[in-house]
Amino acid sequence: MYRNILRITCVSLAIFCTIRADEHTHTYEDKEEVVLWMNTVGPYHNRQETYNFYSLPFCRGPKTNIGHYHETLGENLQGIELEFSGLEINYKAEVTQKTYCEVELTKEKYQAFLYAVKNHYWYQMYIDDLPIWGIVGEIDEGGDGYYIWTHKKFDIGYNNNQIVDVNLTSEAKVKLTPDIKIAFSYQVQWKPSKIEFKTRFDKYLDPNFFQHRIHWFSIFNSFMMVIFLVGLVSMILMRTLRKDYARYSKDDELDDMERDLGDEYGWKQVHGDVFRPASHSVLFSSLIGSGYHIVSVSLCVITFAIVGDLYMERGSMLSTAIFVYAATAPVNGYAGGGLYSRMGGKRWIKQMVCGAFLVPSLVCGVAFFINFIAIYYHASRAIPFGTMVAVSCICIFVILPLTLVGTLMGRAISGQPNYPCRVNAVPRPIPEKKWFMEPYVIVMLGGILPFGSIFIEMYFIFTSFWAYKIYYVYGFMLLVFLILAVVTVCVTIVCTYFLLNAEDYRWQWTSFLSAASTAFYVYVYSFYYFFFKTKMYGLFQTMWYFGYMALFSLGLGIMCGTLGYVGTSTFVRKIYSTVKID
Structure with missing residues (x-):
């Protein structure tokens, strides 16, 4: 049985790794075949509402056979449908104006072209992985005449044996x-x-947009925010904690009668409950494990993008992200399984399965829902059934076993609780406090500063994805990611200190949710961007936009929540291990 499972896992990994193979070496001999791929067509203002190029009554060229073809998992998931144009193009071989087909405009074909021109349809093609865009037609100035472009002139530049x-x-x-x-x-x-x-993709980049002074200023502004916030947090907490330590040290010198008569308050009073396991420990540990996983994937993919220029290959970014996510699944199991064990959880298999499928199930659920709409619209964004099976196999035969390995390691290595304070058998009553110290208020306020640190970068990321600008400044993204991490940790530490000082020991979920609330503000900003920065319309595009923005915000929330919890956990252990507890 174990041999069969191992065999299936190895086959799945082999299939998964081979999807990265390129269709050719990008080198040509004179007169060698060069393939013109027709990709998709769709309305200009709805960039994700794309259809097969030949869904419009365009005709193909006379050539039917080609020498190579490839399609990756990333291309399938992104709705890239490459079809051979039928046009004969050979390396360095000139082609004078040549008619390759004729279309008779029946009523149906006329209406199809007319609809495309009215809605400003554009199309995309590829030659040697270089994208080419064109407009189907245009409307005259009076708005009465509708025209279609019938001649394509290709000017291809070559350097030695490469396009x-x-x-x-x-x-x-x-x-x-x-x-x-x-x-x-x-x-x-x-x-x-x-x-x-190596520089042939530079013409598709937009340095005037991504390297604008506003972008540099936003990075500098966020960096200054980090310095100010870290300094402020250090000053406030060190001064406050010094007074607390002095007061608690004085209390330790008093006898029991004097201590009982004294006015005790503050974070020391909850030392017997502060390390009590979080409620819904299965879900909480699964979220923390998933957060570690997302942080690992984000850092790896950003690093690969900086080193390897992943934007040059179709679907390579998505394929790399899926591969890294599957390969780093043990991180999820180790972090989530270890935390659940330290909380005294007994149903570790349930936690392991929940942690392994928490994010994939959310992604697949939203993707499949949008997929039904895409199928209804006959859009190229509809995910093929075979791709769904491939993704399911990766989850079952790769991610789940690797998460199991990580969970076993986490339980064995870091599964023993080593808290500096003993946990009381009976929970301490939580006293009443002012409204602004309630956990739900802290949660909503906690995400404002982290969102402010990434606000400008969100605009550039949104524009690159929803307006088809190629995002290539991954050095900026890495820097913003580090700034976000520092700001998130600082804010959640301050929030947790105030919560504990109000003698409320429910800090685990509060620290996680106060950091995760950053995603709420990002999702609210996505509404502003949709209505005021785009011209998107229609059910398909709207559901696509808000569905995937919800997934993006959810992933960002889990990541920020994990960063906030980890930083706060270190802070809590530090302050309670320093004070002498009777």
Whole structure:
């Protein structure tokens, strides 16, 4: 049985790793075949509402056979549908204007093209992994005439035996009229170029946008916020704690009668309950384990993006993220399983399964819901059934076993509780306190400063994803990630100190949720961005936007909540291990 499980796991890993293979080496001999892939078509303002290129009544070229083809898991999940154009293009071989097909505009085809032109449809193609965009047609200034572009002129730049530049010029517009024949033609010109292969994607980047002074200023502003906040937290806590330590040391010198008559208050009074296990420990430890997992994946993917320029390959970012997520599953099991064991949990298998499938189930649930809408719309974003099976196999045969390994290691290595204070058998009553010291108020206020530290970066990330700008400044992202971590930890420590000083020992969930509330503000900001910064419309695009923004916010919340809890836990253990407790 174990041999069969191992065999299935190895096969799944092998299949999963091979999806990263490229379709060719990007080198050509003279007259060698160059493939023009037709990808998707859709409305310009709804970038995620894409359809198969040939869902419009375009015609194919006469060529039917090609020498290579590839499709990765990341491409399938992103709705990339590459279909051969049928146009014959050979390396360094000029093609003069050549008609490759004709389309007779029946009533149905006329209405399809008319709808596409009215809604500003555009399409995407690929040559040697270089994206090319074109417009289906245009409307004349009066708004009465609708025209379609019928000629594609390709200017391809080459450097030695590699393609380094592709430009498309749409020409020969024809007015849409029922019952006419439209001839489609193409032309290919090859030009030597001094562009190096490693820099051929630079033309698609937008340094004026991403490296604008506002971007640099936001990073500097966030960095100054970190310095100020860390200094403020250190000053307040050190001065306050010094007074607390002095007061508690004086209390230790008093006899029992004097201590009983004294006015005791503050965080020391809950030392017997502060290390009490959090309520709903299975869910809590699963969230913390998932948070560790997301932090690990984020750091790895950002590092790979900085080193490897993942934006140059279709779907490579998503494929890398899935691979890293599966490979780092033991982190989830180790952190969640160890924490659950320290809390005295007995149902560790339930916790392990919950931790392994918490994030994947949420992602798959939202994705499959949106997938039904995509299928209804016949959109290319619909995930194929085979891809669903592949993702399910990765979760069952890769993520779950690796999480099990991590859980066993976590229980064995870090599963023993070593709290500095003994936990009382009976919980201490929580005294009444002012409204602004209630946990729900602390939770809502805790995410404001962390959100402020990443507010500007959110705009650039949203614009890169929803407006199809290529995000390439991953050094900025790494710096913002570190700033967010520091600000989150500082804020949650302050919140927890005030909570404990009010003799409320429910700090575990409060520290997690106060940091996770950053995601709430990010999701609220996504509403502003949708209504005021985009021109998106329609059910499909709206559900796609808010569905995946909810997933993004949820993942950010779990990550920030984990950072807040880990920092606060270290702080709590430190202060209670310093004070002498009778």
